[in-house]
Amino acid sequence: MSEVRTLALACRDAAQVMFTLDTDSKRKLLHDMAAALEAASETILAANARDLQQASAKGVQGAMLDRLRLDQARVAAIANAVREIAALPDPVGLVTRRETRPNGLQLERVRIPLGVIAMIYEARPNVTADAAALCLMAGNAVILRGGSEAVHSNIAIAQVLREVLERHDLPAAALTMIEDLRRETMVELLQLSDIVDLAIPRGGEGLIRFVAEHARVPVIKHYKGVCHLFVDASADEALALNLLVDGKTSRPGVCNALETLLVHRDIAASFLPKAAQVLEERGVEVRGCERSRALVPGMRAAVDEDYAAEFLDLIIAVRVVDDLGAAIGHIQRFGSDHTEVIATREEVSARRFIQAIRSAVVMINASSRFSDGGELGLGAEIGISTTRLHAYGPMGAEALTVERFVVRGEGQVRHAASRLDPA
Amino acid sequence: MSEVRTLALACRDAAQVMFTLDTDSKRKLLHDMAAALEAASETILAANARDLQQASAKGVQGAMLDRLRLDQARVAAIANAVREIAALPDPVGLVTRRETRPNGLQLERVRIPLGVIAMIYEARPNVTADAAALCLMAGNAVILRGGSEAVHSNIAIAQVLREVLERHDLPAAALTMIEDLRRETMVELLQLSDIVDLAIPRGGEGLIRFVAEHARVPVIKHYKGVCHLFVDASADEALALNLLVDGKTSRPGVCNALETLLVHRDIAASFLPKAAQVLEERGVEVRGCERSRALVPGMRAAVDEDYAAEFLDLIIAVRVVDDLGAAIGHIQRFGSDHTEVIATREEVSARRFIQAIRSAVVMINASSRFSDGGELGLGAEIGISTTRLHAYGPMGAEALTVERFVVRGEGQVRHAASRLDPA
Numbered sequence: 001m002s003e004v005r006t007l008a009l010a011c012r013d014a015a016q017v018m019f020t021l022d023t024d025s026k027r028k029l030l031h032d033m034a035a036a037l038e039a040a041s042e043t044i045l046a047a048n049a050r051d052l053q054q055a056s057a058k059g060v061q062g063a064m065l066d067r068l069r070l071d072q073a074r075v076a077a078i079a080n081a082v083r084e085i086a087a088l089p090d091p092v093g094l095v096t097r098r099e100t101r102p103n104g105l106q107l108e109r110v111r112i113p114l115g116v117i118a119m120i121y122e123a124r125p126n127v128t129a130d131a132a133a134l135c136l137m138a139g140n141a142v143i144l145r146g147g148s149e150a151v152h153s154n155i156a157i158a159q160v161l162r163e164v165l166e167r168h169d170l171p172a173a174a175l176t177m178i179e180d181l182r183r184e185t186m187v188e189l190l191q192l193s194d195i196v197d198l199a200i201p202r203g204g205e206g207l208i209r210f211v212a213e214h215a216r217v218p219v220i221k222h223y224k225g226v227c228h229l230f231v232d233a234s235a236d237e238a239l240a241l242n243l244l245v246d247g248k249t250s251r252p253g254v255c256n257a258l259e260t261l262l263v264h265r266d267i268a269a270s271f272l273p274k275a276a277q278v279l280e281e282r283g284v285e286v287r288g289c290e291r292s293r294a295l296v297p298g299m300r301a302a303v304d305e306d307y308a309a310e311f312l313d314l315i316i317a318v319r320v321v322d323d324l325g326a327a328i329g330h331i332q333r334f335g336s337d338h339t340e341v342i343a344t345r346e347e348v349s350a351r352r353f354i355q356a357i358r359s360a361v362v363m364i365n366a367s368s369r370f371s372d373g374g375e376l377g378l379g380a381e382i383g384i385s386t387t388r389l390h391a392y393g394p395m396g397a398e399a400l401t402v403e404r405f406v407v408r409g410e411g412q413v414r415h416a417a418s419r420l421d422p423a
Numbered sequence: 424m425s426e427v428r429t430l431a432l433a434c435r436d437a438a439q440v441m442f443t444l445d446t447d448s449k450r451k452l453l454h455d456m457a458a459a460l461e462a463a464s465e466t467i468l469a470a471n472a473r474d475l476q477q478a479s480a481k482g483v484q485g486a487m488l489d490r491l492r493l494d495q496a497r498v499a500a501i502a503n504a505v506r507e508i509a510a511l512p513d514p515v516g517l518v519t520r521r522e523t524r525p526n527g528l529q530l531e532r533v534r535i536p537l538g539v540i541a542m543i544y545e546a547r548p549n550v551t552a553d554a555a556a557l558c559l560m561a562g563n564a565v566i567l568r569g570g571s572e573a574v575h576s577n578i579a580i581a582q583v584l585r586e587v588l589e590r591h592d593l594p595a596a597a598l599t600m601i602e603d604l605r606r607e608t609m610v611e612l613l614q615l616s617d618i619v620d621l622a623i624p625r626g627g628e629g630l631i632r633f634v635a636e637h638a639r640v641p642v643i644k645h646y647k648g649v650c651h652l653f654v655d656a657s658a659d660e661a662l663a664l665n666l667l668v669d670g671k672t673s674r675p676g677v678c679n680a681l682e683t684l685l686v687h688r689d690i691a692a693s694f695l696p697k698a699a700q701v702l703e704e705r706g707v708e709v710r711g712c713e714r715s716r717a718l719v720p721g722m723r724a725a726v727d728e729d730y731a732a733e734f735l736d737l738i739i740a741v742r743v744v745d746d747l748g749a750a751i752g753h754i755q756r757f758g759s760d761h762t763e764v765i766a767t768r769e770e771v772s773a774r775r776f777i778q779a780i781r782s783a784v785v786m787i788n789a790s791s792r793f794s795d796g797g798e799l800g801l802g803a804e805i806g807i808s809t810t811r812l813h814a815y816g817p818m819g820a821e822a823l824t825v826e827r828f829v830v831r832g833e834g835q836v837r838h839a840a841s842r843l844d845p846a
Binding site for chain 2: 101105107112113114115193197198212213216218238243245246249250278354355356358360363364366367369376377387389390391392394403404406411412413414415419421
C-alpha cells in the first residue's frame with residue numbers, strides 16, 4: 001500500500017473517534033493546542049527561520065517574504081485564533097428540524113461531521129493551525145497538504161498539535177500532515193474516494209484548477225472573486241462612494257474587494273466624476289467604457305478582459321449601464337458568483353437585484369468587504385465556496401458538517417402485513 | 424462546439440429564467456404538465472410500445488419487461504406524481520436564519536436553486552417526469568440522460584413537458600433531453616464543469632461508478648444500501664421480529680431493505696430461533712455466523728462477502744455479537760452509510776448507537792423501510808445520498824437548492840478610514 005493511502009486510512013480510523021467527541025472535549029483539546037503553540041514558539045520560529053532562509057535563497061523578498069515570516073506576536077495570534085474557534089458554537093449534534101409523522105415516527109435532522117477533510121493550501125503557515133482547529137472542532141479528522149514554501153513551519157505546527165491530540169488520548173492521525181510534497185502524491189490523495197470525504201483547495205486559481213481536475217473526491221472550489229458594485233439611479237451618492245472606497249481600497253488583494261463598478265446612466269453624470277476623483281486620490285487606476293470616458297476626461301479605456309478580471313490590485317473597471325436589467329446582465333456574464341452589491345434607495349430595485357443575481361452573497365447598501373466568515377458571524381472561516389452545492393459563500397464550522405436523519409419509533413413497520421402480532 | 428455543449432449552454436441560460444420564477448408560476452407549470460401528460464397518453468403509449476418491442480426483441484421478459492411497460496393507469500400515476508410535487512413547499516426563498524450583526528448589518532440565509540442539474544438514470548420511464556418536475560419545482564433547469572431501454576418513452580414524455588414550458592413562455596431548454604445515448608456523449612456532459620452544477624446518477628452500482636469516475640462536475644452518489652438491524656439485549660422481541668420481517672420481506676429489491684441482522688448474545692438464544700422461523704416461512708435464505716448456526720440447526724454458513732452484500736433478494740446475513748460495541752464495529756466495517764436500525768428498550772443503548780453510527784439515517788425501533796423521501800416527509804425524492812456532503816440520505820426538493828447570504832445595510836464599510844463623510 002502506498003504511504004499516502006496508509007496515512008489516509010489511519011486518518012479515517014481517527015475520524016471515527018473524532019465523530020463521537022462531545023463539545024467540551026473538543027474545546028479543551030483546542031485550548032490545550034493554543035497553549036502548546038505558545039509554549040513551542042521557539043521551535044516553531046526555528047522551523048520558520050529555515051523556510052525564510054530557503055525562500056531568500058530562491059530570491060523571494062518584500063511582501064511575499066513577510067507573509068511567510070512568523071514571530072512571537074504572530075504565533076500568539078495563531079494560538080488566539082485557535083481559542084476563538086474553540087469558542088464557536090459546536091455544529092455537531094445541532095437539531096435543525098423536528099417532526100412527528102402521521103404514523104408516530106419522530107424525526108430529527110441532526111448535524112454530524114463530514115469525516116475526513118483534505119486541505120490543500122499554499123498560503124501562510126497560520127492556515128495549518130486554523131484549518132486543523134476548524135476541522136477538529138466540527139468533529140472531523142483532517143489531512144493537511146501545505147505548500148513547499150512553508151513546509152518546515154507547517155510540520156512544526158502540526159507536530160505540536162498532534163502531541164496535544166495524543167495527550168488527550170486521541171489518535172494523532174486525526175491531524176495528518178502530508179510531508180511528501182510531490183504533485184503525484186497530492187493527486188493520489190485526491191483520488192482516495194473511499195477515504196477522503198471532501199477536499200478544500202485554498203490558494204491561487206492554478207492550484208484550485210489542478211485540484212478540481214485531478215480529484216475523484218468532492219471538491220469545494222473557490223476560483224476567484226470578481227465582485228461588483230452597482231450604483232442604482234436612486235442611490236445615495238455619499239453612501240455609494242463610501243462603499244466604493246471601502247470595497248476597492250481597504251484591502252485590494254483579497255477576494256471580496258471590488259473589481260467592477262456599474263453605474264446607472266441617470267446618475268452617471270453626477271456620480272462618476274466624483275467616483276473617479278476619490279479613486280484617483282487613492283491611487284486607483286480606472287478603466288472605463290466609452291460612456292464613462294465621455295464623463296471623465298482622461299480615463300483609460302476598458303476592454304472585455306478588464307470586466308472579467310480579478311485585479312487584486314488598485315485597478316477598477318467601470319461601466320455605465322442603461323438600467324438595473326443591464327447591470328444584472330453584465331454581472332451574469334462577467335461575475336464569479338462571489339459577492340455583488342447594489343447601492344439603492346428603492347426597495348423594488350433591491351428586491352429585483354436579489355432575485356436575479358445568484359451569487360453567494362448579495363449586499364444591499366453595504367460593502368463587499370463584509371463578505372467574510374468572521375464578518376457574517378460564522379466565526380472562523382475555512383474558505384469561501386463559489387460552488388453552488390453543499391456550502392455557498394463563506395464557510396465556517398457548520399459547512400464542515402452535514403445533516404442526517406434520526407428516527408425514533410415504537411415498532412412501526414411500513415407494510416401492515418409485516419406485523420406478526422396484528423393489533 | 425459539440426452538440427451536447429450547445430444543448431447544455433441553452434439549459435444554463437434557461438436556468439437563469441427558472442431562477443426567478445415564483446412559487447405560483449412553478450405550481451401552475453407543473454399542474455399543466457400533469458394535465459398534458461394525461462392528454463398525451465396515446466402518444467406516450469405508442470412510444471412505449473416501441474420500447475417494449477425493442478426490449479422483447481432483445482429477449483427481455485417478465486418483471487424487467489413489466490417495469491418498462493406503461494398503460495393508461497401508469498401514465499395517470501406519473502401525472503399525479505407531478506401534481507404531488509407541485510403541492511410540495513417551495514424551498515426557494517426559504518429564509519433559514521436571520522441575524523443582525525453588531526454593526527447593524529441584517530443577514531439572511533436564503534435558499535436558491537442550484538442551477539443546472541444533470542440526471543443520469545437507467546430506471547423506468549416515470550423517472551423522466553419525476554426528476555424533471557422536482558428539479559423545476561426547486562427552480563433549476565435539468566438535463567436528462569435516460570437509459571436506452573426506455574428511450575422512446577423518455578423522449579415522448581420530455582416532449583410533452585417541453586411544450587408546456589413553451590406555452591408558459593419559458594425556455595424549453597429548461598428541460599433538456601440528451602437523445603444521443605453514446606457513452607462518450609455522457610462523459611462529455613459530465614465534464615462540463617462550467618455549466619453543470621450537479622450530476623445525480625440513479626441506477627445500478629455500475630452506472631454510478633462510471634459517472635463518479637468520469638465526472639468533473641460534482642456528483643451525488645448512492646452506491647448501495649447494506650442496511651443493518653441490531654437487536655439489543657433489551658429489545659422487545661415481538662417488535663424486533665416485526666422490524667425484521669418488514670425490513671427483509673416487504674420489498675427485498677430496494678435499497679432500504681435489510682441485508683444483515685445483528686443479535687446481542689444475551690438475547691440470541693431466545694430471539695434467533697424465532698427469527699429464523701419467521702424468515703424461513705417467508706422464503707428467506709438465512710446465512711449465519713458460527714454462533715448463529717449453533718442456535719439454529721441447518722442454517723447455512725455466512726462468509727465475509729455476505730456481510731458486505733446488498734442482496735436485493737430474499738437472503739439475509741446474521742451474526743451474533745458480544746455487545747453494542749461489537750455491533751457498531753461490524754456496521755463501521757461492513758455498512759454503506761445508508762440506514763441502520765436498533766431495536767432496544769434502553770435509551771442509553773439508543774443514544775450510543777446514534778452517537779457512534781454515522782449513516783445517513785439511524786432508526787430506533789422502526790423499520791429500515793421508512794428510509795425514503797416520502798416516508799420521511801420530503802414529498803418526492805430525487806435520490807438517496809450516501810455521500811456525506813451537501814445532502815445525506817433521502818433527497819427532496821430542498822436538496823436541489825443551496826443557502827446563500829443576503830445582507831442589508833445602511834452604508835456600512837469595513838474600514839472606518841473608507842468613509843469620506845466621517846460621522
